[in-house]
Amino acid sequence: MSKELLSDMTEFHWMMDMLQTVDVGLVVLDRAFNIKLWNGFMESHSGLLPSQVREKCLFDLFPEIDQKWFSNKCRPVFDLKNRAFIIWEQRPYVFKFSNYRPLTGTEDNMYQNITLSPLTSTTGKVDNICMMIYDVTDVAASKKMLESAQVTLNEWHERT
């Protein structure tokens, strides 16, 4: 094996390893919302192995996801090759993952920001999309705390 090829392979291997361990959920879906890829983050938080979800429909595995709503969000990604974003203020979560920090976790569920990004095939068509799931529980919790503090402050202000 040539040196360059070996180094390419090593890099590829690193890349795969990082995608598997990165603290962001990665899912690839096809047009019928069948799961094509499921990384370590998703495996850890859902408890489902890649082998248990591959080629299965997202909505069958996660009935809590509103099918009509989610399909609507994905439409511009498939049809217009346009990225779409879902933020926790719209819906606290898409995947119902429970809080995994018994000591410092204050919320019951993980708040999520989600990016939907088109994956262009070799023919230039978008047959698959990538879903990136970010854990924003801490951000959401602080924002909620700040808002409730503001409300308390305003009430106090009005009373005096």
Add this chain to the structure above:
Amino acid sequence: MFSVLICDDSQVARKQVAKCLPQDWDVAVHFARHGEEAVAALAEGKGQLLLLDLNMPVMDGYQVLEHIQSHGLTTAVIVISGDIQPEAHERVKKLGALEFIEKPIKPDVLSALLSKHKLFAKQEVAPAPQLDRLDPNLRDCYQEITNIAMGQAGDHLARILNVFVKLPIPNVNLIEASELTMMLQDIEDKETVSGICQGFVGAGVCGEALFILSDSSFSDVAQILNIEDEVDDRVQLELLMDAANILIGTCLNGLATQLDMHFSQGHPVVLGQHRNITELINTNRARWRRTLAIELSYGLEGYKVQCDLILLLTEESLKVLNHKLSHLLED
């Protein structure tokens, strides 16, 4: 944050005064169109400093001063008026005004008075390198590439919503931090709005996209999208996000393709719902001095829908952009 209330019946004058506030003064600026609005704003705690005109409809400046005196308010007042009669000077001083400035107002005069009364201390900062004015040819370039990008964005919006999108002429300007608020006020003077912003970055170019939808648009947008549920705050946020995703995404894609680069987009941030524009922006008062602003306002034919997309590019990005665009300028 220290708050400044500018009260004048003329919009031009209000802008003029706002423009004269020291550049590096971190304050919230509020506006009132006559005395009654000013008094109401003061009651809400807006206006530790009041910059007050004298001749106004509904309630004039003298009456405002009397109100402040009789209610024992602690607001510092500087009168800014075209009335240059000595009598006017004396009367407002008697009514408790700190100073009297004659119109037209000059920034150095205002800032001298502010430091005299210890309202604002000028910080000695090294002057930022001045960017030359935007070259007309470059402006043309920016306008052209934006035209193409927003044409695509408009087409995408039209295809998703199934309506005709009225395309605007992009407005490209180099603006100062203080001018952003004023620019936004041109968009919506009275109406409340909801806004989303999203950062983007790619190969030496970065900035922020600001998407603003006037609140009166929501019922029509809901109608276009066949939403039968009650259009509550949650539904409105969904609509806002959907529209922002399409417009920001396609516009950036269009620009990126033409510039032969790629932008990553951060998570969108909700600036606020049903607020007035100054509130939206004051919460994150700018840390920058100058920016290239590309302003686009879209309307939908046959519907009462108005939305604005503003792309703000940092001063550093301009060097890269200008370089990338230079090939367009060659004959």
